[in-house]
């Protein structure tokens with residue numbers, strides 16, 4: 303068991319508050335990803351849960367037991383660090399068994415558990431090596447092995463893949479995900495990479511400037527972003543945003559071209575930010591006029607940059623493109639895919655968008 | 659490309675090094691050779707370089723109480739005293755230097771960097787200026803003519819530098835290692851002993867060597883603080899020998915060799931760590 307509850311977590315360094323009251327409920331066994339730009343407080347939050355930082359206010363509970371006054375060793379939480387933090391003077395086996403040794407388990411027991419973990423992570427052949435004799439991916443696995451031998455209530459990961467090259471990153475991503483499906487241990491995973499968040503998470507927590515911006519499943523965040531920030535952060539290439547005004551039930555661009563009916567009720571004349579994803583627009587006989595500025599085929603898909611009077615719009619399509627750069631075209635937003643956000647608060651105007 | 663000038667540079671550097679080595683080491687070597695000579699050979703002219711009939715007489719005399727000239731110079735006792743002082747104060751310096759170094763490297767407290775810098779400055783006041791005040795202080799504390807007094811004094815002198823070396827090297831050890839140990843269930847002390855200190859071994863060895871050598875060869879303070887014969891150290895014994903045996907130089911040579919031996923052994927076996935430890939401190943201090 304390992305459900306995690308955060309209530310109004312605040313953290314200040316001196317006079318500077320970096321976490322402004324975080325609330326979060328994580329169910330037992332859930333894979334939760336904290337995602338957000340660098341400096342938004344992800345690591346601070348994770349380290350607070352670990353007990354490596356003392357919080358200034360709020361309450362952290364695991365399984366309904368308040369733990370924020372406990373030292374790390376009493377919390378039954380394991381953490382994988384960004385730089386792995388393997389003990390350089392210990393072999394892989396010693397690294398993995400270190401926590402068990404501290405817990406005064408018998409050597410026999412330690413050997414058994416280390417072996418079992420090594421089996422899972424395919425580390426059997428490396429048990430007698432030292433960390434300096436391992437590749438980046440192997441070190442990563444040892445760091446995970448060190449966490450899993452303890453069978454803790456919660457795993458914490460702080461950007462564990464950021465030191466690996468792109469290909470290895472994709473591979474380790476699936477390995478971590480598989481490991482979670484096998485062990486079902488509650489996991490909180492920090493990353494600044496939205497692709498990692500989308501592919502791995504049961505639940506994504508988007509953070510910004512020490513606040514939680516939105517919490518939801520990957521698809522929820524993708525389909526119903528609660529703010530311009532989330533809409534722009536999740537998804538690649540990013541959502542297109544243009545200024546628009548309400549016109550009856552529909553939205554028009556500032557140059558009076560019809561965008562379509564948004565996912566919210568907007569008053570006539572109300573200024574909003576309209577948003578639509580690159581894959582949610584298509585070329586049409588009529589619609590918004592634009593010039594083709596750039597064509598970038600990637601094989602399966604083609605990415606077009608369309609230049610309207612005021613903006614550059616990104617569009618992706620699986621259709622073969624017969625146009626060439628400079629052609630005059632028209633595009634339209636697919637029915638039901640038009641988002642709209644308050645132009646002041648940048649929160650979504652759709653139902654539920656004001657929550658949080 | 660400019661391979662030739664570079665080799666030439668190396669040869670030049672090597673030659674200069676050789677000349678300096680000979681210049682520095684020749685008297686030492688000559689003294690060493692003298693310890694194997696006989697009295698007549700030392701007195702004869704022209705002076706011989708290599709001993710004509712090498713003998714261990716001088717060493718035997720050193721370790722048997724027959725040889726005195728009215729003054730009791732018991733070399734086994736002198737060596738024992740010096741070892742006691744050097745080893746005890748090295749242990750004290752290591753223990754307190756490690757604790758203090760850890761605090762300077764890891765804990766946040768007001769004035770931390772200022773105090774660490776101040777520690778180094780305190781080293782600049784050592785020497786003759788401190789002799790009299792120290793003597794008075796030790797007398798007031800009833801610690802003159804006591805080995806313990808000297809142990810405490812040397813520890814106090816040695817701590818700043820040891821602390822500084824250890825703190826600099828601990829700063830290079832990533833914090834995450836300790837945090838990781840704490841997540842693994844270690845207390846702060848356990849993470850220090852089981853993770854941090856093993857990684858700081860070069861610095862610890864450097865600090866220990868540095869201090870041991872300093873304590874072993876210290877003369878000025880020992881000579882004014884120690885009075886009774888059974889408390890004297892090797893450096894005092896050596897100084898007396900120089901006065902007593904102006905002609906019987908083989909004894910001085912033998913004594914000097916004995917005094918230098920531990921230091922040479924230490925450098926021989928510890929050199930690797932010594933340069934590493936000092937460098938670690940030098941890169942980021």
Ligand SMILES: Nc1ncnc2c1ncn2[C@@H]1O[C@H](COP(=O)(O)OP(=O)(O)O)[C@@H](O)[C@H]1O
Nearest residue numbers: 315318320338339340341342343344345346347
């Ligand atoms: N030890 C510290 N002292 C002061 N400020 C800190 C400290 N650690 C982090 N911060 C600040 O807290 C904010 C959040 O940092 P962090 O949690 O590391 O962000 P993230 O992991 O999301 O990149 C940043 O503005 C950072 O500068």
Ligand SMILES: [Mg+2]
Nearest residue numbers: 344345346461
């Ligand atoms: Mg971070």
